[in-house]
Amino acid sequence: MKPMAKILFVEDEQALQKTLCEALRGHDYEVLSAFNGEEGLKMAQAHKPELILLDLILPKKDGFEVLAALKADPETKAIPVVVLTNLEGVGDVDRALELGATTYLVKANYNLDDVIAKVRKALGEE
Amino acid sequence: MVFDMMKLREEIDIFSQCRKLRLPLLQCPRLLFLLMGGITLFLMVTAFFYFYQRVEPETVALIAAGIASLLVVQTYVIVLAFEKVAEVNRLRSEFINIMSHQLRSPLAAVRWANELMWQRLKGAHAPDDVMQLSPIYDQALARMGELVTMMLSLARIEADTFRFKQEKFDFVTLVKTQVAHTKMLAETLGVHIDFQEPREIYEVFSSPEQIRFAIENLLDNAVRYLRHDGRVRVWVDRADDSVRFSVEDNGIGIPKTEQPKIFSRFFRASNALTFVPAGTGIGLYICKEIIEKSGGAIGFRSEENKGTMFWFTLPLSKPDAHPG
Numbered sequence: 001m002k003p004m005a006k007i008l009f010v011e012d013e014q015a016l017q018k019t020l021c022e023a024l025r026g027h028d029y030e031v032l033s034a035f036n037g038e039e040g041l042k043m044a045q046a047h048k049p050e051l052i053l054l055d056l057i058l059p060k061k062d063g064f065e066v067l068a069a070l071k072a073d074p075e076t077k078a079i080p081v082v083v084l085t086n087l088e089g090v091g092d093v094d095r096a097l098e099l100g101a102t103t104y105l106v107k108a109n110y111n112l113d114d115v116i117a118k119v120r121k122a123l124g125e126e
Numbered sequence: 127m128v129f130d131m132m133k134l135r136e137e138i139d140i141f142s143q144c145r146k147l148r149l150p151l152l153q154c155p156r157l158l159f160l161l162m163g164g165i166t167l168f169l170m171v172t173a174f175f176y177f178y179q180r181v182e183p184e185t186v187a188l189i190a191a192g193i194a195s196l197l198v199v200q201t202y203v204i205v206l207a208f209e210k211v212a213e214v215n216r217l218r219s220e221f222i223n224i225m226s227h228q229l230r231s232p233l234a235a236v237r238w239a240n241e242l243m244w245q246r247l248k249g250a251h252a253p254d255d256v257m258q259l260s261p262i263y264d265q266a267l268a269r270m271g272e273l274v275t276m277m278l279s280l281a282r283i284e285a286d287t288f289r290f291k292q293e294k295f296d297f298v299t300l301v302k303t304q305v306a307h308t309k310m311l312a313e314t315l316g317v318h319i320d321f322q323e324p325r326e327i328y329e330v331f332s333s334p335e336q337i338r339f340a341i342e343n344l345l346d347n348a349v350r351y352l353r354h355d356g357r358v359r360v361w362v363d364r365a366d367d368s369v370r371f372s373v374e375d376n377g378i379g380i381p382k383t384e385q386p387k388i389f390s391r392f393f394r395a396s397n398a399l400t401f402v403p404a405g406t407g408i409g410l411y412i413c414k415e416i417i418e419k420s421g422g423a424i425g426f427r428s429e430e431n432k433g434t435m436f437w438f439t440l441p442l443s444k445p446d447a448h449p450g
Contacts, residue, residue, distance in 0.1 A: 015236075
């Protein structure tokens with residue numbers, strides 16, 4: 001059986017981390033958690049996940065900086081990044097997409113099943 | 127011409143106006159204007175009678191200069207008062223913006239945890255009387271999310287930073303989805319919604335989330351302000367180069383004298399306040415902003431105790447425009 005994908009979730013809110021990680025593990029994904037931008041970048045470089053879910057407002061290094069660093073590094077450039085945030089200004093969306101994010105999701109607008117569907121799409125499973 | 131005594135009394139009651147703005151009396155722009163205006167008029171009248179008896183050019187010039195200086199000072203004081211009011215408004219908007227944004231994360235966490243919990247309970251074959259509680263949580267959380275989104279939108283409109291990402295999408299599919307969603311609420315209120323899906327495809331260029339909000343708001347209003355045996359009719363048709371969405375009900379209607387204010391911020395018609403006490407009064411204000419920012423127009427016609435029809439138009443997306 002093909003092993004399920006490894007996903008890195010970079011999010012500082014504990015409750016959101018716990019909930020989404022539980023839901024993803026329920027779909028047999030291997031999930032790694034990072035609680036700040038610096039940690040997220042290090043884990044991405046060390047573990048090379050198949051997908052990164054990235055919040056934008058993060059301690060130590062914000063999501064935009066992490067995204068820029070991921071796309072500048074040849075080792076992590078090809079990893080698809082789904083931004084998962086509550087910022088929904090047009091400027092924020094444009095900036096994230098210009099920096100190389102695959103998809104931009106506003107957490108408040110999606111329920112869990114929708115987020116999982118977007119994850120599967122980003123992984124090319126749908 | 128109707129002479130509105132109540133409105134006139136409201137305008138004249140300076141102290142009540144000042145209390146509404148929550149400013150100290152001596153910083154209230156209207157009171158300052160009256161005070162300074164009164165002092166200026168007094169000085170001018172005094173100066174006139176003085177000049178009338180003595181024709182001394184130097185004295186005239188000095189008094190004129192004095193009055194001009196006083197006018198400059200009082201204008202400055204009034205401007206400061208306006209700036210204070212504007213600053214208070216700005217801080218209030220910023221507060222709403224920050225708090226709404228901060229509320230979104232824990233709300234999303236509760237929503238997702240709620241979803242996961244009910245999925246697990248269903249999987250564990252929890253009893254029906256437990257599963258029946260699920261929609262209560264879902265609806266309450268959805269409502270909280272909507273209120274937070276509305277507060278955020280309001281803060282952004284006031285700060286003139288209300289912008290949204292626009293894309294091409296199928297308008298009728300969006301309407302159909304939202305009508306199906308509203309039917310669930312309608313059924314609990316014994317209301318029938320009739321939607322005739324058009325055969326044509328109408329593509330528009332806007333934000334699906336924002337237009338969904340506008341449609342949901344109009345449909346919700348149509349359903350909530352109905353008496354028993356209420357009916358709501360929804361249809362979509364073409365109006366020149368635009369698509370038009372219309373929703374009509376046979377509900378309480380809007381009193382004629384209050385219709386000009388229906389799209390104002392925090393306004394709720396007097397009969398609506400009695401019929402449905404809960405309500406923010408900002409839904410239609412935000413709808414209007416969304417539709418106009420999408421290049422469309424919004425309007426209505428209504429008769430009290432007969433019903434209301436709200437409509438809005440959106441420009442149709444031209445082929446090959448807005449490449450993805």
